[in-house]
Amino acid sequence: MKFPLSWLHDHLDSDADLTTLCDTLTMVGLEVEAVDDPHKKLAPFVVAEVVAYSKHPDANCLSVCQVSLGSGDPIQVICGAPNAHQGMKSVFVAPGNVVPSTGILLKSSKIRGLKSNGMLCSERELQLSDEHDGIIDLPADAPGGMAFVDYRGLHDPVIEVALTPNRGDCASMRGIARDLAAAGIGTLKPLLIPEIAASFSSSQCWAIAQGAEEHCSQVGGRAFSIDGNPAAPDWMQQRLLAIGLRPISALVDITNYITHDIGRPLHVFDADKLHGDTLTMRFANKGENLLCLNGNSYNLTPDDLVIADGEGTVSLAGIIGGGNSSCDANTRRVFLEAASFNASTVARTGRRLGIDSDARFRFERKVDLNSIDEGIRYASHLIIECCGGTASELVWAGSSPAPVTAIPLRIARFAQIAGITLSSAQIIEILQHLGCTVVAESDAQLSVTPPSSRPDITLEVCMIEEVLRIYGYDNVPATSLPAPEDRAKRTVNPAQRRIGLIRRRLAQAGLDEVINLSFVDEGVAKMLSEHPVPRISNPINAEMTHLRPTPLAGLLQSAAQSYDRRRAALAMFQIGPGWIRSAKADRQSLYAAGLRLGVVAHWQNAHQGGNDPYAVKADCLVVLELCGIEQPQLRRKVPKHYHPYRSGGLFLGKKPLAYFGNLHPEITESFGFKLPNGTRIAMFEILLDNLPPAKVKFATKPALEQFALQPVTRDLSFALPLDFAAGELIRTIRAVDKKLISDVALFDVYSDDTVRAVAYRVTIQPHHETLTEADLGALCQKIVTQVEKKSPATLR
Amino acid sequence: MSEIASKVTRLLEAIETADDAASLEQYRLGALGRKGLVTLALKSLGGIPAEERREIGQTINQHKAALQAALEQKHAVLHAQERDAQMAHEALDVSLPAQSTPMGMLHPISQIIDEVSAIFATMGFAIAEGPDIESDALNFTALNFPHDHPAREMHDTFYMANSPEDQLMVLRTHTSPVQVRALRAEGAPIRVIAPGRTYRSDHDMTHSPMFHQIEGLVIDEETHFAHLKGCLSDFCRAFFELNDVPLRFRPSFFPFTEPSAEVDIGCSHDRGCLIIGARADWMEILGCGMVHPNVIKSGGLDPERYQGFAFGLGIERLAMLKYGMPDLRLFFDGDPHWTRHYGFAPLEFPTLSRGLRP
Secondary structure, three states: OOEEEHOOOEEOOOOOOHHHHHHHHOOOOOEEEEEEEEOOOOOOOEEEEEEEOOOOOOOOOOEEEEEEEOOEEEEEEEEOOOOOOOEEEEEOOOOOOOOOOOOOOOOEEOOOOEEOOOEEEEOOOOOOOOOOOOOOOOOOOOOOOEEHHHHHHHOOOOOEEHHHHHOHHHOOOOHHHHHHHHHHEEEEEEOOOOOOOOEOOOOOOOOOOOOOOOOOOEEEEEEOOOOOOOOHHHHHHHHHHHOOOOOOOOHHHHHHHHHHHHOOOOOOEEEEHOOOOOEEEEOOOOOOOOEOOOEEEEEOEEEEEEEEEEOEEEEEOOOEEEEEHHHHHHHHHEEEEEEEEEEHHHHHHHHHOOOHHHHHHHHHHOOOHHHHHHHHHHHHHHHHHHOOOOOEEEEEEOOOOOOOOOOOEEHHHHHHHHOOOOOHHHHHHHHOOOEEEEOOOOOOOEEEOOOOOOOOOOOOOHHHHHHHHOOOOHHHHOOOOOOOOOOOOOOOOHHHHHHHHHHHHHOOOOOOEEEEEEEOOHHHHHHOOOOOOOOOOOOOOOOOOEOOOHHHHHHHOOOOOOOHHHOOHHHHHHHEEEEEEEOOOEEEEEEEEEEEOOOOOOOOHOOOOOOOOHHHHHHHHHHHHHOOOOEEEOOOOOOOEEEEEEEEEEEEEEEEEEEEEEEOHHHHHHHOOOOOOOOOOEEEEEEEHOOOOOOOOOOOOOOOOOOOOOOOEEEEEEEEEEEOOOOOOHHHHHHHOOOOOOEEEEEEEOOOOEEEEEEEEEEEOOOOOOOOHHHHHHHHHHHHHHHHHHOOOOEE | OHHHHHHHHHHHHHHOOOOOHHHHHHHHHHOOOOOOOHHHHHHHHOOOOOOOOHHHHHHHHHHHHHHHHHHHHHHHHHHHHHHHHHHHHOOOOOOOOOOOOOOOEEEHHHHHHHHHHHHHHOOOOEEOOOOEEHHHHHHHHHHOOOOOOHHHOOOOOOOOOOOOOOEEEEOOOOOHHHHHHHHHHEEEEEEEEEEEEEOOOOOOEEEOOEEEEEEEEEEEEOOHHHHHHHHHOOOOOOOHHOOOEEEEEEEEEOEEEEEEEEEEEEEEOOOOEEEEEOEEEEEEEEEEEEEOOHHHHHHHOOOOEEEEEEEEEHHHHHHHHHHOOOOOHHEEOOOOHHHHHHHHHOOOOOOEOOEOOO
């Protein structure tokens, strides 16, 4: 909502300065977004005379002007305007000042070899209009050296406030003035509208169709016989221009002016273009369409409320008029409409058709039900004043609005919510300033009837807000919350604590945390999930149509970009949700996903594979260990986006806890990775929701177990077929004697084309007595027997 | 005896000039070995008259001590030479680059959530959660958004295709539905914050279709508007680590709070640099208000008995204000180099005792 200060002063009697006024607006909830104060902006611009004019010797389209500011030596300005000439009065600005349209600081400069010490300006450069065909041409009697703002009388700042959606009443000068008056910086002037007597019977009458009564509760109208439809008077045009509206004709401008002045939308029909003598409020018939004033044609549905004449629709109720009945320069008979439309009905049609209009803006925020009569009388006065002629009687349909219901307000309740105590006299005074009717039912309770312009006030708490808003939020003290009673309670629960720990552990492992959007396109969704994934019905673009099945989606996209950009090794992770669609509902799961790509160039890495699947297997294992899972089972069962021969899953029973490995080469291609030969992407996904529930153990720890006897190690080397999972033998060996065998390390692998030799170091920890060579020999034999029984391995 | 003395002198000279461990061992055997000079001399003492024996014996022992000392000293010298040679042999080019243990960095969103949690922990808040896909009923209706109201439309909602017939599903446009979830699950009194992803169909320089909020909720029988001001001003002072943070509570509108306020923080813009705590300008940092009676009802409580406040913080905005990353969109670009530049070391856990800011 934008308004020039002078317009506000039509309604508000106040001598508050601009700063006070703006601060007050913001502090009553009408946030000032911008103030355009020409007096400030245009202060350095002065009236100047071109006393000498010649063509620039080295440029055809430039001229050399000697500019006089009334006194002092003339100033040389190089000017490019085609209309510059000797004796011309224009507007000059000296170096060191800012040109409003560009925001650029003006400096003295040489243009094609000649010094230029300032600038002669166009209207556009001063942001007065779009005019830029030449510099401003002022009348010959304009006094040189006079400040341009004083000469032009540009003293009217334009204020722009952000309206919250509950304050439809402040979509008008009068509503804003009423709030400011309530806040104590002026008084609301009475709105005096001269009466126009009825001279004839209206040519049109109203009807509200059955079923439309709830959507248009009341409508009023008046016919006019006018002398012509000239341009609106200058003062009205200036005000409309100041708020960004283009003047059209007196009739149209009057309805726009009243919409902004008192918040009452109106519409004018050219009565000669209407068919029949009845205008009906009804829902559109299927297949009807309407060419509207904005030049667009709309197909209407039976959900759209319209105004129809004898032949069809002539207006979209509360949104925009039809082109077929609009007023133009030839209009001589006018019919004026003012109605109360249902906010939801207007909002739905407006939204569906995508029409933003000043009328819709106000109706969907609710318009004062009692403003029809005032609006018609206001418009009548202006129409007769601007267009001449006479007016008819008023015609009505529908029912007068019910009186506004009174709301009880408990004085104690105010203090209980606000945290400060106001006397009932203070509360009554504020409410009355806001236009409420207040009856003190007792010392403890008021009965408050809000003005019909404030349909947003419906509850006791609305009243409390109103009083507090006008009293000033600033005047409420800040009181710290009392200390919590439950001192033992933790802020994070065990599951949240564990997520935090995993996040820090993965970063410690050398992975950078990134966050990607939750959206992917259908192709990515299908590549990374065997299940269907949720789809957005109104996606923002074709790349963001679905929710990602796993955070891996974003990691892969980002890694492809980042690797392409920098060609450097990458290690990154993300903890976040992934989604799939299941039969009943969409399911959200939490993942920790990570990706490693490339090896840091370093002489010690020269012969290493680097970020092979073992690096990401380690990432999974450190996280699982953190969650208390030391020995997950490895299975070669992975989702299809993994490389089938270079990946694995870590399981607890039947539940997968994590997948790790290389990305499937086909998907590597699809994501557009440009990798050197032999470089692969290693990645992991940890399914955090599958982990056993996190617990906080409050028990103290058992005593540390110390062994007096020295452990013994024995190395065993087995020959294994190439496709056998050698890591699994660690579990087999441990299981031989869980008490004595404290550790099994796989410390060497040698393979040729047919067979692999794998060496295991078994650590044996005696507990009570030293083991003899015979004991150790027996244990080793037992290990060999077990291994050979449970696997195709043979001792070497 | 002079014969021994001259032999000892020769031996001492030889020891002095020995140039390796093997020849030194030869001299040791020649002096102190089983058939060595000293050993034999001591053995011969038996044949010497008793009156001379003492004096001669003393002399021999002096020779022995001198030889021993010389051998030990020379041994030490030779050992040191050998070690020096060995060390030279082991020479390493330490100019080669060492391989560092890489440490990843945490995303600023994680840091801000931890900072905010640390502050609200001191006020007894717990952390609540809710899903990203939310019903229209919880995202709007339960929060007192009227149907077809402009306030609802201003949210630019993403709708889910294939919603169940009985309820329309949306991507939550704010973390506020967690208010209702927490009230239904926990009842009152309650103090919770709820960080999470939120979504609006808006994509430009200053808007991302996904962003993060932290919701706050306090409901009990006493909490009032002055507490709301106190709690949030305590928060801002702790968060920006400034004792004097100018704050402005300005009336606003949210369907789920009444009275509602937006909070501006005092700041200044100095040559493109934002300074929090200055008084030149105001910048909006959060929205808040007293929870609307209809929302308390949605949460299953009696608004005549229970009351309190709620607030919503934009996490990216807090991060940008405190740590100065200029472009919102790059938060979710997934570029690890961005994280390395703007991120936080995982060992720098923000706590009030150590300070929030690294």
